[in-house]
Amino acid sequence: MNETSHGTVISTPCYGHYFDQWRAACTVPWQAYTQHDFVTGLADGRLPRAAFLHYLRQDYIFLTHFSRAWALAIVKSDNLEEMKAASATVHALIHDEMQLHVRICAAEGISEQELSTTREAPQNIAYTRYVLEAGYSGDFLDLLAALAPCVMGYGEIGARLAASKPAADYGDWINTYASDEYQALCRDVGLLIDNAITTQLGTTAEATPRWHALCDRFRTATELEVAFWQMGLKG
Numbered sequence: 001m002n003e004t005s006h007g008t009v010i011s012t013p014c015y016g017h018y019f020d021q022w023r024a025a026c027t028v029p030w031q032a033y034t035q036h037d038f039v040t041g042l043a044d045g046r047l048p049r050a051a052f053l054h055y056l057r058q059d060y061i062f063l064t065h066f067s068r069a070w071a072l073a074i075v076k077s078d079n080l081e082e083m084k085a086a087s088a089t090v091h092a093l094i095h096d097e098m099q100l101h102v103r104i105c106a107a108e109g110i111s112e113q114e115l116s117t118t119r120e121a122p123q124n125i126a127y128t129r130y131v132l133e134a135g136y137s138g139d140f141l142d143l144l145a146a147l148a149p150c151v152m153g154y155g156e157i158g159a160r161l162a163a164s165k166p167a168a169d170y171g172d173w174i175n176t177y178a179s180d181e182y183q184a185l186c187r188d189v190g191l192l193i194d195n196a197i198t199t200q201l202g203t204t205a206e207a208t209p210r211w212h213a214l215c216d217r218f219r220t221a222t223e224l225e226v227a228f229w230q231m232g233l234k235g
């Protein structure tokens with residue numbers, strides 16, 4: 001549960017059982033990520049436009065790497081259901097989410113050519129390569145644990161900000177992640193995680209030797225999200 005600035009209590013969306021377990025195992029970094037000053041600034045409109053545009057330019061590059069990471073999830077899939085879910089996410093990333101960045105930047109006079117030649121910040125390199133490496137050296141579960149904070153964190157942030165009567169400034173961004181389509185994608189990824197864990201680790205996954213390593217991957221990716229917001233704020 002969360003209390004908004006208006007005193008309204010809203011519940012955190014439930015995306016999946018094992019996602020809830022991963023999040024519960026890293027509540028401090030999870031709060032630092034989902035309630036970062038950058039996020040507060042998006043809600044109340046006080047985030048400087050220059051910081052937002054700096055973040056968006058970095059995020060455009062980030063999303064190209066994340067599209068590759070989700071494509072790697074197709075390669076690492078164990079069955080057709082997993083392949084379908086991963087390929088739907090690749091499609092949503094390339095056709096919807098990256099287009100949000102292109103649209104907002106175009107309105108500010110930043111062309112797609114300029115976006116694509118943005119020099120990557122070290123925090124961007126650290127996060128995207130960490131996730132790709134989780135996929136290269138690990139299996140489907142390693143990759144999902146590293147990918148989950150980004151998908152669900154933005155879902156949680158979008159839902160919370162939309163319910164808090166945000167300032168209009170960053171409405172387009174907030175509505176993208178609060179949208180029914182995006183929330184459904186989060187639930188689909190939650191189900192993908194639940195099914196893959198149950199299939200590979202059985203119904204007592206938390207008691208298996210793999211469990212803590214997966215929690216660690218989720219935590220590291222969450223910490224890298226915090227560093228990414230911080231990089232955006234400094235822009």
Ligand SMILES: Cc1ncc(C[n+]2csc(CCO)c2C)c(N)n1
Pocket residue numbers: 059062063066089092093097149150151154225228
């Ligand atoms: C730093 C950073 N973290 C998370 C997201 C959100 N995001 C990244 S991939 C993906 C899945 C498919 O849409 C989503 C939602 C972002 N844009 N930038």
